[in-house]
Amino acid sequence: MQGATHKVEALIFDMDGTMVDSMPWHAKAWVEYGRRNGLDIDVPHFMRRTTGRTAFECARELMGREVTHAESAEITHQKESIYRELFGAEFREVAGFRAFASSAVARGLKIAVGTAGDKHNIAFTMSNLRMTPAPLAIVGGDEGLPGKPQPAIFLEAARRIGAAPSRCVVFEDAPFGIEAARRGGMLAVAVCTTHSASELAGPHVIAAVRDYNELANSNFLETLDAVA
Template identity: 40%
Template sequence: MTQARAFIFDMDGTIVDNMAFHTDSWLEFFARRGKTYEADAFFRETAGAQGREILRARLGPDIPDDEIAVLAQEKDVLYREMYGPHRRAIEGFEHFVTSARAAGVKLAVATSAPPKNIVFTLDELDLRRHFDTVVGAADVKHGKPHPDVFLKAAEQLGIDPAACIVFEDAPMGVEAARRAGMRAVVITTTLPAEAFAEFDNVIRVVDDYADLDIGSLCASL
């Protein structure tokens, strides 16, 4: 491949199938504070958002940063306890990224996750070695649907945004990719294909990575 290209992966729900555990841990966190939410609606409203954004939206916009950090840590401890025994990469993921790297494609992670959750997934599953760069919530000011995290990843890779394909599981993330000028592949770990029908930047919708063809993806750029 003569033209530089990149694949940029969301992490939660895209590299690992864990979004139900995030939702369950959020619901438990808020239940401890007398707040209840319907699980599907909560997921649709929050998937892709940073934890601090979710907390301020539901507990108050003026909560100090140090208190937000303590609250976010409480929620993330719950999440890691719930998901820890179930951690594994989505079917076909490691073969796919290994083949992409062999084909000369640059690889990045661009996630709304905080540093400890990135370590919990990428390092403890020995997945970080596949990527040229990892961008997380601590590296950007605005979470998805703002495009910041994807643009930061493209910048660090040295690849034009138009030559990047984003892999996502949530509408908020696909919208962030659209705003970044990037095409997207949807992994339907948590929502059906119909949830993404409005997005004109979606080029594939798949259940996992087993049937994705790297050559045809790159040809779409």
């Protein structure tokens, strides 16, 4: 972690792989989706190309051509239903997340979520997490914004909570998300649940950790000059 003090007013969290340890179950869901539909999907390669992108963008990548919104909706419904069934049985947060977010709020920081996930996965995640307090805003991937690495989702999250992008820290587990934070003029923390610190590196990345317990134990929040 870098030792510099940053004036920060908000933390914006990606959801899958960042708030919840869900990425292995997304991978399993794509394997099962392929099996059911007779598709030979190179899942690791596919996820490297799509993690952080919207459902419509993922469907287009999967089919290797333009798709209709109806096709995208059907692909998304099938795959995400499989995902929720699989992960629901073993749901878990990234270690220490809820306690960390609660501590951040107690220090006067605003909390928002910026995810490529759709409203169904957002509802599934939030109902299982039961965050207290709840995020001030959640921006999803089915709201018509371009997915990551474009910064639109994070910028909209910052707009909704009235935070300047330069005073936001994005928490991300994927390279596209880290890049989206950079393009949005935001600082970032790399949450290394699915990628290595070197894969999530950048001049704007102020910490790289395995989970939120590691952040808590290093007094990360105390290094931020929060604007209450």
